[in-house]
Amino acid sequence: MPTDPQAYRPATALLTLGEGFFDPVAPADFPETHLRFRNQRAAAEIGVDPLTDEEWIRHFGRFDPLPDTLPAPLALRYHGHQFRSYNPDIGDGRGFTFAQLHDASGRLMDLGTKGSGTTPYSRSGDGRLTLKGGVREILATEMLQALNVPTSRTLSLIESGEALARGDEPSPTRSAVLVRLSHSHVRIGTFQRLAYEQDESAMRRLIGYVLHNLYGEDGDDPIRLLDLVVARTATLAARYMAAGFVHGVLNSDNINVTGESFDYGPWRFAPTWDPAFTAAYFDYQGLYAFGRQPEAIHWDVMQLAVSLRLLVDTEPLIAALDRFAPLYGEAVTQAILWRLGVMPGDPDADRSLVQAVERALRDTEVPIDRFFFDAFGGRLPDAYGTGWTEVRDALAGRTARGERVHPYWSGAPCSMLIDEVEAIWARIDQDDDWSALDAKVAAIRAMGDALA
Structure with missing residues (x-):
């Protein structure tokens, strides 16, 4: 080979x-x-x-x-x-x-x-x-x-x-x-099985495997494992939000302990900043709606903590879980600044900017991808009028993370909404025409290069 x-x-x-x-x-x-x-x-x-x-x-x-x-x-x-x-x-x-x-x-x-x-x-x-x-x-x-x-x-x-x-x-x-x-x-559900079976030795072996092979650390400390998973999953939740992404099925068997998203079924990207937007037609209660994803992921990580009670007391597990909210807050600020293409600054000013962006996106219903495309580098076009004053003021004087020199910036924003997904599939299904998929992958990678 x-x-x-x-x-x-x-x-x-x-x-x-x-x-x-x-x-x-x-x-x-x-x-x-x-x-x-x-x-x-x-x-x-x-x-x-x-x-x-x-x-x-x-x-x-x-x-x-x-x-x-x-x-x-x-x-x-x-x-x-x-x-x-x-x-x-x-x-x-x-x-x-x-x-x-x-x-x-x-x-x-x-x-x-x-x-x-x-x-x-x-x-x-x-x-x-x-x-x-x-x-x-x-x-x-x-x-x-x-x-x-x-x-x-x-x-x-x-x-x-x-x-x-x-x-x-x-x-x-x-x-x-x-x-x-x-x-x-390795999923949170992998640990849940061992807790269900009350298998302490296997639980320690799994903790040691994850720490050594996935985090580069020695030992089998359950609290250290939970600390690491809390940090990684808080970052995942934050980046879902900045991307406008809705996974659709955030069950505990779909949450990887490295904080890496995987297993895509009824996913969608939200057209606008609508916290109630759902991806799965069978999510009748909106459990995994766009705005509830941080809560859903935190709940899943709680199930990891519950499983680790097989080996340790409750108090340090609760302390580790309590880190999720502040870590998520920091991560969502950094994720939105990254997508805006501006450098971090004063933490309070950064938080105020992100809160202003979220409010304006929600209230004006401007498409998520359109806004981040237009605002990349910290320059909000004049066409953004009523409802965007607070964002424009918060962006004033910001240092751009990168220049808009890539050819991507001379075109239109790359989105991935459901109508385009269905259109790409229809060409494959009806005519065995894969050109639209190939072109879309190329366009997405061009966007990724521009953002990076």
């Missing part, structure tokens, strides 16, 4: 946890394998970019093991709260982890799947992924990365030639298998 010998650094850290954390599984034998998307940017970070398309399909569609990493796919075990109801009967139901590699910065990365077949946790599901779901995940991960949100990367999408029956879209629909590159698939 041709790999970049400088960048390909395989690992098998997951095996150190032991058999109780996962089940070996076999991938589905797909009738066809048509390569639809390969992420060369992400591939270069882990040294697999030299693969030919044929080799790519063999490893990421047929799942021949990559050299010197996991010998077989592993379906991970976990529990979780789903819309605040505890479910002990879940786990990797249509995916598995099949390799671990270090990226260019030394982080341990998992190669995981979506739509790769049934596992012991599939229940009544078929273990498959619709091609539309795979296309949507490409768009979500590309957009979030460009907007500075910590996210999994879509490495590969291969159409798999099966006709799937689905109740929420015309059936039969096209099938696919997706490979994601993620900084761990």
Whole structure:
């Protein structure tokens, strides 16, 4: 297998946890394998970019093991709260982890799947992924990365030639298998399972694994782990807000302990700053609405704290949890300043600016992406009149983080609203025309380069 010998650094850290954390599984034998998307940017970070398309399909569609990493796919075990109801009967139901590699910065990365077949946790599901779901995940991960949100990367999408029956879209629909590159698939729900089973030794082993392999620290201190997860998840919540992103299903099995967003189902980007905007049609109570996402993520981290009570007293866990709100406040200020393209200054002035931006966006209903495009660098156009005086005053004298010299700034803001997502999919579905997806990915990456 041709790999970049400088960048390909395989690992098998997951095996150190032991058999109780996962089940070996076999991938589905797909009738066809048509390569639809390969992420060369992400591939270069882990040294697999030299693969030919044929080799790519063999490893990421047929799942021949990559050299010197996991010998077989592993379906991970976990529990979780789903819309605040505890479910002990879940786990990797249509995916598995099949390799671990270090990226260019030394982080341990998992190669995981979506739509790769049934596992012991599939229940009544078929273990498959619709091609539309795979296309949507490409768009979500590309957009979030460009907007500075910590996210999994879509490495590969291969159409798999099966006709799937689905109740929420015309059936039969096209099938696919997706490979994601993620900084761990250890979830809050992974800890919840061990607390449920009262397995203290496994809990300490998992804490040690996370601290050593994902945070670069030694020991198995539950409080230190919670401190780190609180900080990372507060940052994630803040960057969701600055991006105008709504994940849709912030269950505790969908919250990674590295604070990296992943597993995109009914996601959407909010057109305007509407706290009540929801992504999932089945979120009847608005539990995971745009404005409630910090609360939802904090609640999930509370479930990690509850799980860690298996090993430690309550008081220090509460103290760690209490850090979430102030850390979120700091992180959302920094995230919005970053998207405004201005340098941080006096903390009180920074907070006042961010509060003014949020109020004006909410009250005027100016599109989120339009505003941040127009205001980048701290220069609010004259067309922003009534309702924007406070923002204009707060921006006065600000130092720009970057110049508007990239070609992106001479065009229009790059958005990812639901109508465009559906239009991109319609061209694939009706005419097998992938050009709109390719063009959108290129446009998103140009925006990311401009913002960076």
